[in-house]
Ligand SMILES: [Ca+2]
Ligand SMILES: [Ca+2]
């Protein structure tokens with residue numbers, strides 16, 4: 152579907168894989184040598200600090216209201232169905248200020264014994280620059296159209312770059328390698344739900360009207376990095392001038408007008424809707440939800456792999472999707488519950 156020009160990994164079972172050539176053929180992709188140490192971010196979290204406090208969800212109340220949803224911007228991807236822009240009304244709700252963190256997901260797993268789909272399938276997609284040399288040497292397959300995604304055996308939420316990695320120093324980072332189904336299981340346990348795309352976009356806009364980003368129309372106002380995306384030459388060289396090669400802590404960079412962190416960039420965020428490019432043409436103007444099964448679930452916000460040259464989807468109206476059983480190193484979720 153929209154694997155082309157997207158930082159999103161292909162679906163778990165719909166993708167065509169090819170053997171990863173360890174010969175000269177992949178030199179163009181792997182011009183940067185694989186790192187010995189699994190490297191994900193500059194700043195470490197605060198692992199041992201008050202686990203109960205770290206596991207609590209910080210809620211933000213979003214007043215009901217109307218907004219201009221979507222974009223007609225030429226920068227957008229028409230095939231994603233980012234427009235036409237229309238007036239949409241949503242009821243009041245509460246949304247988590249941050250995406251669900253490793254600490255929060257760990258609390259869920261410890262309470263329930265839940266096993267994620269990445270663990271059941273035995274593998275997940277990891278961005279090639281993040282895996283150790285040891286793990287890279289065992290990679291057999293890569294998707295034909297997105298060969299920077301390594302099929303890494305043993306990669307899962309608590310081993311984000313494969314068996315030799317841990318989340319110990321990133322308990323405050325977004326949980327990743329969680330499928331839509333995994334996110335739903337967390338929600339059921341936590342008494343929450345996933346945001347609809349309309350709720351997500353309304354909250355992500357932070358009270359601003361018709362802007363490109365959650366903070367305005369300039370990507371780097373005053374030269375300042377406002378989100379965690381990809382700098383350099385995608386996919387082979389990440390300068391990480393925003394401070395992060397992989398995920399950043401869920402609460403980092405400046406929050407938007409409603410107090411939401413990292414809506415743009417960092418990790419993609421699963422939404423409640425089925426994905427369709429016809430979303431804006433077919434859903435209601437009030438509390439819209441695309442409920443007709445399409446085989447793919449919507450994701451919003453873009454990730455640390457988005458780059459202007461390739462996947463300009465850190466814009467607030469941008470959309471993407473994946474199959475509900477897919478998991479990757481750049482997709483997580485935030486949660487919603489009824490207004491008080
Ligand atoms: Ca970055
Ligand atoms: Ca995000």
Ligand SMILES: [Cu+2]
Nearest residue numbers: 158457462464
């Ligand atoms: Cu992207």
